Amino acid sequence: MRSCTICGHGLSDVRALRTTCEACQSRITQQLALIEGEWPHLADALEPARGHSGPRVSGTPAWTLPAEQVLNLIGPGGIHSRLYVRYADLAVARGLQPTAMPSGPDARLAVAIRGIRRHLPWAVQAINLRELADEARQCAADLKVALGTAEKEVTVPCPGPDADAPCLGRLRFDRDRNRAYCRTCRIDLDPGEWLEHALKIGYLTA
Template sequence: MTTCQLCDQSDETGSMLCVGCTKATEVRVQSLPALNRGLAPFLRPAGGVGTGRSGKGGPAPLPVNEDILDLRGPGGIVGVAERWLADVRRDRGHTVATPSGGVDARLQAAVDGLLVNMPWIAVSWPNAGYFAKDIRDLTKSLTSIIAPTPAVSRGQRVGNCPAVDLSGTICGAVLRLAPGEKAIVCPWCTCSYPPYVWAQLKTWVDEDATRAAERGVRPQVVAGTTQ
C-alpha cells in the first residue's frame, strides 16, 4: 500500500502513481504535440494587436507572443519533455540520446520516449510525482492559452475598449466576447484582444474606470459596479 504521489490517494498496487493518475499523465504527455501546434496561431499578430497603448505614460504596447515564442522554442515544451526523458533514462541506466531534428520532431521523439517508459515511471520511479505534477502544470498553462476557461462568458460585457488612437483618445466602445470568437474584438476600432492579453486588458479597463470615476464620470464598466 502506497500513496499516489499525484493525488495523495492510497494505492493498493504499491505504485508511485495510482492507475487514474498514470492514465491522466499519459494523456497529458500525448497531448503535448497538439498543444504545441495549437500555440502557432497565437504567434501571428492578429489585426490590431500591437496597436494597444503606446506613448507617454500609458502601459506598454500589447504584449505580443514573446511567451508563446519561448514555449514553442527549443527550451520550451520540447525542453521540458526532453529533460524529463533524460532523467528517466539516466535513472534506468539507459543511454541518453542527444536530441536532433526540428522542434516538432524532437517533441514527438521525447513524447514517444516518455510514453514507452510510463509503466516504469508509474510503478518504480521515485520522481514520478514531480514528473506528473510538472506535466500537469504545463498542459494546464498551455490549455489556458489556447482554450481558456472563459473568465469571460459569451456575450458578457467585458468593459470599455482601452485602445488609444493617434490623438491619445481612448476608444471606449463596449467590448464583448462574441459567440464563436476566440478573441475579443472591438466593434468600433477593430482592435483584437486574444485570450493571452485578457489579464492585461482587465487591468486597463479597471484603470480607465478608476480614472473616469476620478473625473466624476460614471464609468459603467460592468453592470452593478457603478456607484
C-alpha cells in the same frame, strides 16, 4: 499501505507495489496527448493571418495573444525542452542512454513524448513521478493559456505555512490532483482546508 507519490491516495490490490495510482498515470497520458495535439497551433498564434498548417489567408481574424507568451513556450526553455528533460530523467533512472536531443523544437517534443510514453509503464512501478506529473500538468496548462482554451482558475490569497510566516502568493485549486497549492511558498492544502480558508477570508460564501 503505500501511497501514490503524485496524489497521496493509498495504493491497494494490483497497485500495492507501485508508486503511482491508475488515475494519475492516466492523467499524465492524457496531458501528453493534449500537448501533442495542440502544439502545432502555437505556430498559428504567432502568424494570425495563416490558417493552421495552411497558407496566409486575407481577412482572417487576428489572435490577441502576446507573441512573447507563445515564444516562451517554443523557445529554448519551452515545452519541448522541459519534457525532454523529464524523458531523459526516466531513461537514466532505468539505466539507459537517452536519445540525443534534436535541435528542432518539433523533433525534440516528438522524442520527449515518445520516450515518456515508452518508459511510463515501467516508471509507475519503480520511481517517484511527482516531478514528471507536475511538469506535464504545467506544460498542458501553459499551452491552454497561450491558445485561449484554459478554464478560469480560482485563486485565493495564500495563508502561508503558519501565522508567523506570511505569504504574498495565491492558492490555486488543482482539479486533477484535488489539492490547492501555492507556487510561492509551496503550501499544499486538501479540499476541506482550502474551502475553510476561502470561507474564512470571505472569498467564498456558504
